[in-house]
Amino acid sequence: GEDVEQSLFLSVREGDSSVINCTYTDSSSTYLYWYKQEPGAGLQLLTYIFSNMDMKQDQRLTVLLNKKDKHLSLRIADTQTGDSAIYFCADLNQAGTALIFGKGTTLSVSS
Amino acid sequence: DAGVTQSPTHLIKTRGQQVTLRCSPKSGHDTVSWYQQALGQGPQFIFQYYEEEERQRGNFPDRFSGHQFPNYSSELNVNALLLGDSALYLCASRIGVGAYEQYFGPGTRLTVT
Numbered sequence: 446g447e448d449v450e451q452s453l454f455l456s457v458r459e460g461d462s463s464v465i466n467c468t469y470t471d472s473s474s475t476y477l478y479w480y481k482q483e484p485g486a487g488l489q490l491l492t493y494i495f496s497n498m499d500m501k502q503d504q505r506l507t508v509l510l511n512k513k514d515k516h517l518s519l520r521i522a523d524t525q526t527g528d529s530a531i532y533f534c535a536d537l538n539q540a541g542t543a544l545i546f547g548k549g550t551t552l553s554v555s556s
Numbered sequence: 557d558a559g560v561t562q563s564p565t566h567l568i569k570t571r572g573q574q575v576t577l578r579c580s581p582k583s584g585h586d587t588v589s590w591y592q593q594a595l596g597q598g599p600q601f602i603f604q605y606y607e608e609e610e611r612q613r614g615n616f617p618d619r620f621s622g623h624q625f626p627n628y629s630s631e632l633n634v635n636a637l638l639l640g641d642s643a644l645y646l647c648a649s650r651i652g653v654g655a656y657e658q659y660f661g662p663g664t665r666l667t668v669t
Contacts, residue, residue: 449598476656487560487646488599488660495656533598541654542612543589546598 447471449536451547459556463521467534467547470515477510478535478544479519488533491519521552529554558583560649560661568667569637577632577664581649587611588630589658590622593644605630606652634666642668 448470457463469477475496480488494501494508494517501508507520521528531551535544561580569575581588587606591599601614605624624630628649634641644665648658 480660487562487662488648490657490659493656535598537656538601540612541656542604543601543614544591544599544648544658546600548596548598 447536447538447545449534449545449547451532451534451550453548454551454553456553456555457524459524459526459554461524463519463524463528463552463554465519465521465532465534465550465552467517467519468515469517469534469536469545471536471539471545472515473539474515474536475541476537477508477517478533478537479506479508480533480535480546482531482533482549484530491532524552524554526554526556528552560585560647560659562645562647562661562664564664565662566665566667568669570669571637571639573637574633574635575637575666577634577645577647577666578629579632579647579649579661580629581647582659585649585651585659586628587650587652587655588624588628589648589650590630590632591646591648591660592616593646593663595643599646602632637668639668642666 478493479491505522531549589604590602593599603613644663647661
């Protein structure tokens with residue numbers, strides 16, 4: 446079945462760039478997403494990319510998609526302490542109805 | 557513009573009891589999905605409602621049921637609660653079953669003792 450995998454932890458210093466990686470198994474994926482979850486909160490949609498794109502930039506966020514390798518990454522430029530959270534990669538299932546999530550990457554930003 | 561809202565925020569129930577969680581979608585959205593997020597895990601899809609009908613279901617037992625009302629709000633019911641049902645229950649909404657932007661509510665934290 447469809448699956449999404451992410452590394453579990455990333456630690457960076459304030460001001461550095463963060464790169465969070467994700468791999469997925471569904472070769473027919475149409476949309477791929479990045480969500481952010483702060484402690485005790487719901488999920489915030491950060492950005493998403495359509496499968497016919499290689500890159501999408503939105504302010505400090507850059508998403509790169511390598512369809513051949515089924516690899517998605519999220520780069521956060523000039524990382525701030527407020528960026529500390531869990532970041533989830535998600536794939537829209539083949540029916541287009543449900544999101545398949547990874548287990549999340551905990552980003553820790555130290556000052 | 558109100559986002560997705562959920563109630564209650566927290567809930568404590570005993571094994572064997574039944575629980576009802578509520579969700580109001582973002583303004584203008586007509587499709588509601590429910591997800592279960594166990595501690596340390598990513599959310600897992602329970603089911604989706606559109607036009608007051610369950611459109612797709614994830615790998616969850618029949619103890620999990622739902623309902624959508626004419627105003628697009630939704631309820632998630634869980635019967636015969638198990639300890640393993642303890643989780644954060646998230647509601648997400650979007651416009652139509654095929655829309656690609658889904659917005660999540662803050663969730664309901666259910667603890668089963």
